[in-house]
Amino acid sequence: xxxxxxxxxxxxxxxxxxxxxxxxxxxxxxxxxxxxxxxxxxxxxxxxxxxxxxxxxxxxxxxxxxxxxxxxxxxxxxxxxxxxxxxxxxxxxxxxxxxxxxxxxxxxxxxxxxxxxxxxxxxxxxxxxxxxxxxxxxxxxxxxxxxxxxxxxxxxxxxxxxxxxxxxxxxxxxxxxxxxxxxxxxxxxxxxxxxxxxxx
Amino acid sequence: xxxxxxxxxxxxxxxxxxxxxxxxxxxxxxxxxxxxxxxxxxxxxxxxxxxxxxxxxxxxxxxxxxxxxxxxxxxxxxxxxxxxxxxxxxxxxxxxxxxxxxxxxxxxxxxxxxxxxxxxxxxxxxxxxxxxxxxxxxxxxxxxxxxxxxxxxxxxxxxxxxxxxxxxxxxxxxxxxxxxxxxxxxxxxxxxxxxxxxxxxxxxxxxxxxxxxxxxxx
Numbered sequence: 125x126x127x128x129x130x131x132x133x134x135x136x137x138x139x140x141x142x143x144x145x146x147x148x149x150x151x152x153x154x155x156x157x158x159x160x161x162x163x164x165x166x167x168x169x170x171x172x173x174x175x176x177x178x179x180x181x182x183x184x185x186x187x188x189x190x191x192x193x194x195x196x197x198x199x200x201x202x203x204x205x206x207x208x209x210x211x212x213x214x215x216x217x218x219x220x221x222x223x224x225x226x227x228x229x230x231x232x233x234x235x236x237x238x239x240x241x242x243x244x245x246x247x248x249x250x251x252x253x254x255x256x257x258x259x260x261x262x263x264x265x266x267x268x269x270x271x272x273x274x275x276x277x278x279x280x281x282x283x284x285x286x287x288x289x290x291x292x293x294x295x296x297x298x299x300x301x302x303x304x305x306x307x308x309x310x311x312x313x314x315x316x317x318x319x320x321x322x323x324x
Numbered sequence: 325x326x327x328x329x330x331x332x333x334x335x336x337x338x339x340x341x342x343x344x345x346x347x348x349x350x351x352x353x354x355x356x357x358x359x360x361x362x363x364x365x366x367x368x369x370x371x372x373x374x375x376x377x378x379x380x381x382x383x384x385x386x387x388x389x390x391x392x393x394x395x396x397x398x399x400x401x402x403x404x405x406x407x408x409x410x411x412x413x414x415x416x417x418x419x420x421x422x423x424x425x426x427x428x429x430x431x432x433x434x435x436x437x438x439x440x441x442x443x444x445x446x447x448x449x450x451x452x453x454x455x456x457x458x459x460x461x462x463x464x465x466x467x468x469x470x471x472x473x474x475x476x477x478x479x480x481x482x483x484x485x486x487x488x489x490x491x492x493x494x495x496x497x498x499x500x501x502x503x504x505x506x507x508x509x510x511x512x513x514x515x516x517x518x519x520x521x522x523x524x525x526x527x528x529x530x531x532x533x534x535x536x537x538x539x540x541x542x
Binding site: 186187190192193194196197203204290291292293295296298299300302303306 | 335339342343345346347349350351352353354355356
């Protein structure tokens, strides 16, 4: 049986929604278990006192990368059929900054806001109202910003394409980056904890 | 050494696994099987214009009767249609699996479906992937039926046409078809029952001497 299942017609759009729902529940579950239903935990990332967000996200990236890489090398997944979000470089940088500012101000990103609501957080609910206000505002302004929105279209880009390095080497490099990042993150957390004790 | 691993925390063990998979990935190769392709549009357009991309039904029938084995016939239709009838030596490969079906790049491959369109799409796919000897059965299975299995001649045929038909009739019989009686060409063609699937054994005399392929490099 080859994946991606949807592309190979194993199930249709309707079942696809059910699968997406289950995947979403799983995603939310692990965000909650990582403690991401709390804006305090998330904000601590930006004060470098708790780098759980960094560690969880990088773990997810490395796990997914190794999984996708090895499954396709073993012939279980056809990587050429996996959808990649196309790169629109400048709009995505600007969009990323807007999201980052919202993250710092509100204490949640969209996904964690859902998790926050599910566990009854009022601040997450308020942030979600903001998200929808933003979506509505963007939709209304879309004719004005569509030129910028579609600027610098670079298509579906991957690191091997950009760097010209072999896939396997990049997998190895990203794993090294992640492990180094985890080690560095723990070191920073200890340092910050020690600094706090010294202040007290 | 075992102590080093058992003493690790869960996170540490996962890190070791990730590291090991990362190191192995150095030798894992490219996960993309290369679904992309590029074509020489000029070369293709010339092939199309000159008809060098097509084989007609009568020619294919001759090849089969002569016992030629230097080509493969691929039936692109759904399995059910293939099971019902197919040109005797054809194998059934649906379009979705065509590129990965293990056809060799230097083989002579003749594609057919009901009519020309599906085969032309498949031809494009294979040609784009660098297959050199791909041909479309001109007119598809419809042409095979009208030209080979159930050939007809017009009632006012010239002697030359009649001589030609005598040959066509033999071809038709070879494939278990039914040559249509000489008659009014405006009458609806009477398609007799489709022939059985078994490939008729080539007559000993008719078969061309099988040429053995010489292995290169001796």
